[in-house]
Amino acid sequence: MKLSKENIQFIDTYLENSEIHFADIRMEMVDHIASALEAELELSNELSFYDAFKAYMVCNKARLLQDNEGFLRNTYNNLLKLIWINMLTINSLLVFLGVIISARLFINNFGFETIETAIFSFPLLFFIVLGIVYLVVLRVFNYDRFSGVERIGLVYVFLFQVVNALHLLTKYQAESESGQWIAAGVFAISCTLIYAFVKTAVSIMRNYEKEYKKLV
Template sequence: MKLTKENIQFIDTYLKNSDVIYIDIRQEMLDHIASGVEQKMATGQQDFYDAFKEYMVVNKSEILKNNRNRSSFSWDVIRQFLLFLVKPYSLGVGVLLFIFFKNVDVNLYFSEDFTVRNLFFVLLIGVVLFQLFYFYIYLKKRFYAIEKTGAIWLILYYLQLFFLPAFGTNDVSAITLTISSFLFLGYVVFFIQELVKFHKHRFNYI
């Protein structure tokens, strides 16, 4: 016995009210629950609401466990980012950056009012503003597939606070510049890759 659009909407609202905020996660849970309820309705000769109630009493905690693991901080995405950074072409860019910073003293191009440290801070803030605009104004819906990259940004933000404090005045070494630029560029490219991947499959979620 197949569920109606109203039944599907009911499950979706139930999941929304259970704090399953990401659409992509909710869709998969919804299909799982709907399949289980359909099976229950077929074998137990129950109506939708009885079958749904009975199914959720037994399976709710396990199904929602999948949502609890979906915090914005994802170790999986950090692992993917690190794997991306150690790819040969990424490392090649890292070497080129080091050669560049070793031979060009970029500190000379900045003043006390706007240091290299300030630049990295502004770049990171710029990236997060773009992401906020993209998530909340352009997409208007929340997708775990794309928001999970925020975990990497958070780490980069704390790293720059620690290694490149915005209020320091002394020059930044070539190694620090290389690592900072490497991580920042890596993150931008990684985010763009995820964005392209997400858009390629976006019709899947809407």
């Protein structure tokens, strides 16, 4: 017996209410549960969809939630790997070199304080703008949430904490020639990271669009 559209929607809503928020994770779980229920309903004509569903969840809900955690951990690992790969391209190297030279010239002409403000404010501003755009798009177009798209924001925040820590460690040597090169270097790393981040975000969004075009 095949499940109806309403049955499938019921499973999806149940999982969403069980804090499995991301559509890409839920989609595979819904198909797995639906396939298991269909096999069970084939065996017994007396069994209703709701009884079969309830029995399935008694046995498997804890494992499904655990699976959700595992999926998210996997998402983080994949994102970090993708950002790292995108950092090691010729284009990223060109961005790094371009920014470090420009930043050094900038420090010479306008002073270290100006670039120091940029190191902190540019990544933060970028994150705020991106966050607002994402929230507005989700609300207005009522899109499903995807793990890779959302979690990349957290990866971004984490990586910039590392860059900021690096900056704090080096800012007290800003008067010296080498200190100014380090400051320009930290700013260049920030910009290269933003470049790699945007490239990664675009590639995963394209991938989602290709794979889940019926959902998006």
